[in-house]
Amino acid sequence: MKLENYIQGAWVTGDGDGQLLIDAVTGETIATATTKGLDFAGVLEYGRTVGNAALRKLTFHERGRMLKALAMYLMERKDQFYQISYRSGATRADSWIDIEGGIGNLFANASLRRKFPDLPYCTDGDPIGLSKSGSFMAHHLLVPKEGVAVHINAYNFPVWGMLEKCAVNWLAGVPAVVKPAQVTSYITEAVVKEIIASGILPEGALQLLCGGAGDILDHVNAQDVVTFTGSKKTGLMLKGHPNILEQSVPFNMEADSLNCIVLGEDVTPDKPEWDIFIKEVRKEITVKAGQKCTAVRRIFVPEHLMEDAYIALGKALGQTTIGNPLNEKVRMGALAGKEQRDGVKENIQKLLASSQIVYGSM
Numbered sequence: 001m002k003l004e005n006y007i008q009g010a011w012v013t014g015d016g017d018g019q020l021l022i023d024a025v026t027g028e029t030i031a032t033a034t035t036k037g038l039d040f041a042g043v044l045e046y047g048r049t050v051g052n053a054a055l056r057k058l059t060f061h062e063r064g065r066m067l068k069a070l071a072m073y074l075m076e077r078k079d080q081f082y083q084i085s086y087r088s089g090a091t092r093a094d095s096w097i098d099i100e101g102g103i104g105n106l107f108a109n110a111s112l113r114r115k116f117p118d119l120p121y122c123t124d125g126d127p128i129g130l131s132k133s134g135s136f137m138a139h140h141l142l143v144p145k146e147g148v149a150v151h152i153n154a155y156n157f158p159v160w161g162m163l164e165k166c167a168v169n170w171l172a173g174v175p176a177v178v179k180p181a182q183v184t185s186y187i188t189e190a191v192v193k194e195i196i197a198s199g200i201l202p203e204g205a206l207q208l209l210c211g212g213a214g215d216i217l218d219h220v221n222a223q224d225v226v227t228f229t230g231s232k233k234t235g236l237m238l239k240g241h242p243n244i245l246e247q248s249v250p251f252n253m254e255a256d257s258l259n260c261i262v263l264g265e266d267v268t269p270d271k272p273e274w275d276i277f278i279k280e281v282r283k284e285i286t287v288k289a290g291q292k293c294t295a296v297r298r299i300f301v302p303e304h305l306m307e308d309a310y311i312a313l314g315k316a317l318g319q320t321t322i323g324n325p326l327n328e329k330v331r332m333g334a335l336a337g338k339e340q341r342d343g344v345k346e347n348i349q350k351l352l353a354s355s356q357i358v359y360g361s362m
Helices: 040-057 060-075 078-088 092-115 160-171 182-198 232-239 242-247 272-290 303-318 338-351
Strands: 005-007 010-012 019-022 029-033 122-129 137-142 149-152 176-179 206-208 225-230 251-255 259-262 296-300
Touching (some): 005 182, 029 182, 040 176, 040 206, 060 078, 060 092, 060 160, 060 182, 078 182, 092 160, 149 160, 160 176, 160 182, 160 225, 182 206, 225 232, 232 251, 272 296
Parallel strands (some): 149 176, 176 206, 225 251, 259 296
Antiparallel strands (some): 005 206, 122 137
């Protein structure tokens, strides 16, 4: 089975076989994903001429009510998204963050409509007098950009990653072209199919590319916006694209979060803060198998507490049931794909050059 791309008002498949997408738990083939042969320039032009034209006619309040209606529609269908998400190795708790958290972004942005007038535009600041008599004045108006928002998303939150961005550009009156990471793009496709079927969004407000980004960045212009979530290396490469620079296209990048948890020197195993510390570290390691973009990457422990800490953490991790997330007793599933697994192994080898494994094995 091939994943479908939703472009220019139709569901279409790309040419060739594309990337093989597998069940993270069983290794079974789910689908293939490809955008080969698609007209990326046409995708952007369709968004600008059809989607943008429709959205910019709506008032902020109408766009906000549209987001709320879509959120309610998707929430009624959340269970089918959970069933698909299990195939990415995510437990129900993992998927709750992605699915219901993502839908929550629609609700939150829908509420923001109250901060804007019931008009297709809003004013910025007060009128400015430019003449002594007051006969000549200026007032800034904020109107939607005339382009599209191109979202290149990460693999770990295939629903949240799309909806948190789209909610913003839809409220602002700008359509979206979503390019999810391929390894979990089958989840994004399932959600987009429901969005399109709902008929809540104007045509052209959302297009989906389940495959590579192709030459889409060759065709963006100054009225468009590009967002990227993923690695710093890839993000900088995209940000430096000649057309992005030449056209001065706004480029927003979220990459390589480096978060930590620090244990105070006076926190000993007999104190409640110790239990909180161990609980939080275990959660950061196990939720989404450690694949949250905001997950802790560094754990700072005073040297005299090091042994106590890794013994306690090992005990806590040992109580975590790992396996197929379809089993309700499982608390930690698999990594999303082979590339993620290989990446973990490769980086553990790098760490072993200056450290040792204190729990588990290779």
